[in-house]
Amino acid sequence: MTRFRHAARQALTVARRDFTATVLTPTFLLFLLSPLLMIGFGVIGSLSATTAATGGDAKRRIVVIADSREAQVVQAVDRRLRTIFSDPSVRPELRIDMPAGDRSAQARKLLASDGIDVAAVLYGPFDRPHILRAPSATVEAGYLEQLAEQVVRAERTGTAPLSRADVQVVQRGQLTTSGRSQAAYFAAFGIFFLTLMLSGQVVGAMAEERSNKVIEVLAAAVPLESVFFGKLIGAFGSALLFVCFWGTLVANVPRFLPEGMAAEVGEIGTAVGPVFALLFVAYFTMAYMLQSAVFLGMGALAGTQREIQMLSLPITVFQFGMLGLASYAAGHPDAWLATFAEMFPFSSPLAMAARAANAPEIWPHLLALAWQALWVGITVTIAARLFRRGVLKSGGPRRRKAAAAA
Amino acid sequence: MSSALAVSAANLVKRFGDRRAVDGVSIAVPQGLIYGVLGPNGAGKTTTLRMLLGIIEPDEGDRMLLGHDRPREASDRVGYLPEERGLYPNMKCREAIAFMGALRGLPWKTGRKRAGELLDAAGLGHAADDKIRKLSKGMAQLVQLLGSVVHEPELLVLDEPFSGLDPVNQERLELLIRAQQQRGATILFSTHVMAHAERLCDRLSIIAGGKVQFEGTVNDARATLPFKVYYTPHHHGEAARALLPADAERDGEGWRFTMPNDGVEALLVRLIGAGHGISGLSIERPSLHDAFVRIVGRDAIREDAA
The missing domain is CATH 3.40.190 (D-Maltodextrin-Binding Protein; domain 2)
Structure with missing residues (x-):
């Protein structure tokens, strides 16, 4: 078995354990249905506001x-x-x-x-x-x-109408600029929203291993890079389950919208066409992996739960920063800042998803996905090395060779 | 027994800040043996084992594990029980063992089957589908040990395996270690409890202050000390003291002293001639504990106790 396949198998073993440990618990059901609570509170709030407003309007x-x-x-x-x-x-x-x-x-x-x-x-x-x-x-x-x-x-x-128009509904052959811009923003915001909700979970993932003292069992059997990748894949699996569940529900929402509103939604479209769905999933995957890798690394170095909680704010601020960059790119696709947002690894998935709505070329996406995958690898490797040095108190082989040479 | 080495290391050094936790340790563990790494707390045993397994990298020195100079490449052929026991509390025993096997390349299905067999053999079959958090500390420790052997490793590394176990589970663990040796595995374990090492080890190293102070068999270690003589005269007074060697010390009704270089016969003749007689006489072989204390030094023992 090649070293890569060996490492991949070990990473998948860790991922499988994490995935089942997350999904096969009552807590996951609560997590899965948590948007219902959000929607529920939203509905109650808007109903209350509407009732108050309607009451006022009725007397006005x-x-x-x-x-x-x-x-x-x-x-x-x-x-x-x-x-x-x-x-x-x-x-x-x-x-x-x-x-x-x-x-x-x-x-x-x-x-x-x-x-x-x-x-x-x-x-x-x-x-x-x-x-x-x-x-x-x-x-x-x-x-x-x-x-x-x-x-x-x-x-x-006289009060009789002087003009009577013959109004016909005609489907447009091409997308509107505003429709594309809306799709670009929705894409960037959608990925941001999903990663904001889901990627923060991995911050405490390594803390579990450290508190259970399982880390040494893992570190003895599996390279730390595989442990980190396994944790990312496991967490991504449960995130994907969440996205699939809610994605299926949301995809069916237009069926239940009033005709006019459904027509307005129909105006929103993307430059790359149906491939957009695949690109959206790919960029969500990359955004999740990239940001989670950073959070996993930071969380792994945190010594206590308090430190982990303290990390939440900078993490959220960082995520909002990436959304800001990507939103600008969505509205100004030709600006230099948009190019920067597309190239900066952590905003790239959001900005490129926006680009998929604005521009029809496919090849930049293949390049961007490869670039982002490279950065996932780099981030995980750096996180694993920091963990090895900071927590396991182990220098790398390079240091050993340097010391031996001295 | 094969003369090939399962584990070897030369001049391993590990520094934590300015402190040299391991200071030039060399070790050679022949295949098929039970090899003990003995030493007081803080001697560098755990750090040495971690370096041998590739969990941490040495600052200096070389090591070979089952023929690989990169220990990770042999990781599927190694089982490891760390000093700090760790299991996922919400995993079932069978799953925990299968998971540890899967980390070492054993298919899950095979792992689950073997886990059931191992749990039955260890008398824990009834707990196979219990979650780890429901087990006692000793039982959980045994489950973790079973997890470290489920993939039938060629080398089993156990760091302080007996700590925290009651005598019954200690006995179980000794049997399990012997069973692994009979299967053909090499066992490398660390301990600071001499009784286990004395019963189990074919060879051992004694480490103190980050350095190897002794390497050899248990008998070699004992041979670093002379035999002792315990002599009980007919009359229990101090009268016989004058004829005994200078290091003789009162112990109950008799005297204990180092075996004279020329043997004990001449001394006995003098004692009988002087009318002290012989009420009891025993020649005592030094224990591993005695050898350990001498090799490590009483100062280190006192530091350890503190």
């Missing part, structure tokens, strides 16, 4: 003071405008009040009333209307202004 009104003849035109125009401006949070329900004496005083009284929340009141002739508004009701006042304008036009030309 804009008022037009107009006689009965004008009222009919106002209502007709309002109906037509609302087919365009349909958001009730900025266009509250319209109420039409009959004039009662001094219209200015009536309008001021309406704004000050306790029973309803009047955002703005329009009174006076529609070609020179007066609008009183609450300080926050800029949009509502604007709507009333437009309403008055349309009422005047309707009075001159």
Whole structure:
């Protein structure tokens, strides 16, 4: 058996142990379903916010003071405008009040009333209307202004539509720039989000070996590089299980979206086409491996749980830094900083995933994947050497030879 | 017995900071023997074993393990029980043993089968599917030992294997070590408990202060000290003292002293002639413990005890 195959077999043995030790526990189920908690809290939060907002919106009104003849035109125009401006949070329900004496005083009284929340009141002739508004009701006042304008036009030309368009839906043959940019950002953010959630787990992986004192059994049987690779692969296995589970669910979400929203999602696309899915998985793998290798190495050198916890902040800051670089690359694919982000090993997977959305060439991705794989190897080797020197108190053969030569 | 060496090392040196933990250790372990590395705590035994196995690299010196100057290349043919026992507490015994075999190249399926057989043979068959955390310390230690032999290694390295075991498990371990030797394995183990070394070792090294102070058989070690004589006169007073050698010391009703160079006969004739008689007489062979104490030095023993 070649040395490489031997090391690979040993790494897979370690990976298998770690994978089963992680996955075959009740804790993993909790981990797997933890996004449900996140979604659950999100839903509860947004429901509460929506309920509060809806309650407020239900009481909010804009008022037009107009006689009965004008009222009919106002209502007709309002109906037509609302087919365009349909958001009730900025266009509250319209109420039409009959004039009662001094219209200015009536309008001021309406704004000050306790029973309803009047955002703005329009009174006076529609070609020179007066609008009183609450300080926050800029949009509502604007709507009333437009309403008055349309009422005047309707009075001159009638309320029947003057133009009837024939609208057809046509599928576009090529992707939009904004769609690509959105896909680029989603790709970078998706990989960042997944690695942020999943790669931090390996920080404490070597601590388990040290606390159980298994490290010497492993170190005697397996090169430390294989132990580190095995730990990375084992952790990646459980991360992949997580991603596959949630990926399958998320992939089916568009089926349940409203038609309009599904069409908007359909506008988002990537320059490389269907290969993008493969590249996304490959770059997620590399991002995970690279960042986890750093965290594994740092965690392995930490002496206590407290030190491991202290490492969390710099790790997260580092990850956000990589996202910042990749996001810039997604929005400015031709900038020098984008090239830097694509080449810097730890931001490269994110930035290259963004590039896959923006540019159709495949060969840079093959080069980038090889470059990133090389850095996974370099990082693991450095981490293993630091662990050997720092924890096992062992110098390398080079040092021995140098000492012997001296 | 083959004369080939399972393990050899020449002038191994390991420094931790300014301290030379191992200072020029040379060792040669013939195949098929049980070889002991003896020494007080902190003598450098564990560091030496770690260097021999390639867990840590020596700063100076050369070593060969089963014919390889890179010990890692022979790792699948070696079993190792470290001084600090370590197992994954949530693993089942059978799985833990199979895992340790798998690390050394044994297929999982074979490992599980052999694990069951080894556990049965060690009287732990009932615990095969128990998790390690449920076992007593002694049982867990035995499981780890079984894990180090499950792949039937040519060389078994045991670092302080008897520490923490009760007498029954110590006896089990001795039997297991002998069984491994009968299978053809070479056993290299470290200890500071002389009784085990005396019963088990074919050859041994005594290390102190990072250096090898003695290398040879148990008998060679004993031969570094003269025989002792324990003599009991008829009358228990101090009267016989004048005729005894200068190093004679009172011990109970008799006297213990070093065997004179010309033997004990002439002395006995003088004692009988002087009317002291012989109520009891025994010639005592020095124990390995005595030899160890002399070789290592009483100062080192006192430091060890402290």
